[in-house]
Amino acid sequence: MSKLTINNISAGYGSVQVLHDVTLDVQTGETVVLLGTNGNGKSTLLKSVMGLITPSSGAVEIEVDGQITNLIGKGTEEIVELGVSMVPEGRRLFPLLTVEENLTLGAYREAARRKIAETLDFCFTTFPRLKERRKQQAGSLSGGEQQMVAVARALMSEPRILLVDEPSVGLAPILVSQMIAKIKELKELKNLTVLMAEQNFNQAIKIADRGYVIVHGHIEFEGKSASDLENNDMIKQYYLGA
Amino acid sequence: MNALVTGILLGGFYAALAIGLSIAFGLLDIVNIAHPAFIILGAFVAFIFNSQFGLDPILVSVIFAPVFFLIGVLIYKVYYASFEKTGAEALRGLAFFFGVMFIIEVLLIIYFGVDFQMVQADYIDFKLTFGGGVDLPFRMLVPFVIAMIMTLGLQYFSSKTFFGKAMQAVAQDPVALRLMAIDPARIKRIAFGISLATCSIAGALFVIVMPIEPSIGRLYIGIVFAIVVLGGLGSQTGTLIGAMLLGLVESLITTFFGPSWSPAVAFGALILVLAFKPTGILGRVGDTRG
Numbered sequence: 001m002s003k004l005t006i007n008n009i010s011a012g013y014g015s016v017q018v019l020h021d022v023t024l025d026v027q028t029g030e031t032v033v034l035l036g037t038n039g040n041g042k043s044t045l046l047k048s049v050m051g052l053i054t055p056s057s058g059a060v061e062i063e064v065d066g067q068i069t070n071l072i073g074k075g076t077e078e079i080v081e082l083g084v085s086m087v088p089e090g091r092r093l094f095p096l097l098t099v100e101e102n103l104t105l106g107a108y109r110e111a112a113r114r115k116i117a118e119t120l121d122f123c124f125t126t127f128p129r130l131k132e133r134r135k136q137q138a139g140s141l142s143g144g145e146q147q148m149v150a151v152a153r154a155l156m157s158e159p160r161i162l163l164v165d166e167p168s169v170g171l172a173p174i175l176v177s178q179m180i181a182k183i184k185e186l187k188e189l190k191n192l193t194v195l196m197a198e199q200n201f202n203q204a205i206k207i208a209d210r211g212y213v214i215v216h217g218h219i220e221f222e223g224k225s226a227s228d229l230e231n232n233d234m235i236k237q238y239y240l241g242a
Numbered sequence: 243m244n245a246l247v248t249g250i251l252l253g254g255f256y257a258a259l260a261i262g263l264s265i266a267f268g269l270l271d272i273v274n275i276a277h278p279a280f281i282i283l284g285a286f287v288a289f290i291f292n293s294q295f296g297l298d299p300i301l302v303s304v305i306f307a308p309v310f311f312l313i314g315v316l317i318y319k320v321y322y323a324s325f326e327k328t329g330a331e332a333l334r335g336l337a338f339f340f341g342v343m344f345i346i347e348v349l350l351i352i353y354f355g356v357d358f359q360m361v362q363a364d365y366i367d368f369k370l371t372f373g374g375g376v377d378l379p380f381r382m383l384v385p386f387v388i389a390m391i392m393t394l395g396l397q398y399f400s401s402k403t404f405f406g407k408a409m410q411a412v413a414q415d416p417v418a419l420r421l422m423a424i425d426p427a428r429i430k431r432i433a434f435g436i437s438l439a440t441c442s443i444a445g446a447l448f449v450i451v452m453p454i455e456p457s458i459g460r461l462y463i464g465i466v467f468a469i470v471v472l473g474g475l476g477s478q479t480g481t482l483i484g485a486m487l488l489g490l491v492e493s494l495i496t497t498f499f500g501p502s503w504s505p506a507v508a509f510g511a512l513i514l515v516l517a518f519k520p521t522g523i524l525g526r527v528g529d530t531r532g
Contacts (some may be wrong), residue, residue, distance in 0.1 A: 080423035092418040094411040101407050109406055109423040
C-alpha cells in the first residue's frame with residue numbers, strides 16, 4: 001500500500017501564484033502522468049509534494065502501509081524518510097563525485113543504508129552501463145547516462161512512492177523511449193507508485209495507467225485511462241497539432 | 243639530504259595547518275581567513291596548560307578539540323543565519339572572518355601581551371642523528387607524525403564514510419542532498435566544526451615547532467590558502483601533497499639560496515602548477531571554482 005493524494009493545493013514563488021487548486025491522486029501501484037508543456041506548473045507541483053516549496057493552501061497526504069501522513073509543513077528530509085523519492089528535473093547529480101558516490105549518497109537514510117549492497121547491485125543490474133562507469137565522475141557522463149544515475153540514485157533510498165520530473169529533458173528520442181521503458185520496468189520490480197511529470201505526450205502515454213493535463217496551474221483534464229487521454233480533443237490540440 | 247628531510251617534516255607540519263581549511267574552503271566554500279588565527283588560539287591553549295600544569299601540549303590539544311568543534315558549530319550557525327541563507331556570503335562572509343580574526347588576536351594580546359611564548363616537553367630538545375649529516379629533530383618529527391595521523395585520518399573519513407561523501411557533495415548541490423534525506427546545513431555545521439577542531443591540534447604542533455605571539459597567524463594565511471589551492475580544492479590527499487611540495491621547495495631554497503627567496507619560489511610553484519593544471523594537483527576535472 002502506498003498512495004499519494006493532493007487536495008486543492010495552491011502554490012507559487014513569492015507573489016507569483018503558479019498552482020491554483022490542484023487536486024490529483026495516485027493509487028497503489030499506479031503510474032500516473034502529469035502532462036503539460038513548459039511553465040504550466042508540473043515541477044512546482046512535484047516540488048510542493050517534496051516540501052521544497054510550501055503550498056499556500058491545500059493538503060498533500062501519503063498513505064504507506066496503512067499509515068496516513070500529512071506532508072504539508074514537513075521538511076524535504078523528513079518526507080524522503082517517509083518513503084517518497086524524486087528524480088529532479090535536470091538530474092541534479094553531484095558532478096564532481098563518481099557514479100558510485102552519487103548512488104551511495106542516495107542511500108543515506110537509515111533504512112536504506114542497511115540494504116545498500118543489495119540496492120547498489122540492483123541498480124547495476126538494471127543499468128549495466130552504470131556499472132562500467134562506476135568510478136567515473138558523474139559530470140563526465142553523457143546525458144542519457146546521467147539520467148540513469150538520477151533515476152538509480154532516487155531508487156537507492158528504497159522509496160515506495162517515486163516522483164519523476166521530466167525524464168526526457170535533453171535526451172535523444174531513442175534514449176527517451178528507453179528511459180520511459182526503464183521506469184515502467186523498475187516500477188514493476190520494486191512495486192512502486194509513480195507520479196511522472198512529462199511534456200513528451202507520446203512517450204509518457206506508453207506507460208501511463210491514467211493521467212492529468214495541467215494548463216496554467218489548473219488541472220484541465222483528467223484521463224481515466226491511457227486511451228482516454230489519447231482520444232481527448234484538448235490533448236490533440238496541444239500535443240498532436242490536430 | 244638534510245634539506246630534503248627537513249622539507250618533508252616541514253611539509254607534514256604545513257599539512258596539519260591546511261587540512262582544516264581544505265574542508266572549510268575546499269569543500270564548503272567558506273573562506274575562513276581566520277583559520278590561522280584559530281590555530282594560534284589553539285597554540286595558546288596548549289601553552290597555558292603546559293606552562294601552568296606541565297601538561298603535554300598535544301594531549302591538551304586533543305582534549306580541547308571538542309571545544310573547538312563546538313566553537314566551529316556555533317560560528318557556522320551565525321555565519322549561516324547572517325550570510326549564507328541570504329546568499330550574501332561572498333564578500334560579507336570574508337569580512338566576517340576578518341573580524342573574527344582580529345577579535346581572536348586582540349583577545350590574545352590582552353591576555354598574553356605581544357611577547358613570544360613557547361612550550362616545554364621532554365622530547366622537544368631531543369634529536370636523532372644519522373650518518374651523512376641527517377638530523378631528525380623531535381621538535382619537527384613529533385608534529386610530523388601527529389600531522390600525518392590527522393591528515394590521513396580525515397582523508398579516510400571523507401572518502402569512506404557516508405558523512406564524508408555528503409561533505410564532498412554539499413557545495414555541489416545542496417538541494418539534491420535534501421532529496422537524499424540529508425540536511426545540508428547540518429552537514430556544513432558539523433564539517434566546519436571538524437575544520438576548527440583541527441585548529442586545536444595544529445595549534446599544539448605549531449607551538450612545538452616554533453615560539454608563538456598573538457598575530458603570528460597572519461604570516462600563514464597565504465601559505466595555507468596556497469596549499470589548499472595547489473593540492474586541488476576538495477581533495478584532502480591533494481592538500482597533503484601540496485603541503486609536502488611547499489615544504490620541500492621552501493626547505494631546499496632556504497638551504498641553497500637563503501630564506502628570503504623561499505616565499506617567492508613557493509608561490510611561483512603555485513602559479514606554475516595552476517598554469518598547467520588549473521584545478522590543482524588532485525583537483526577534480528570539471529571543478530569550475532579553481
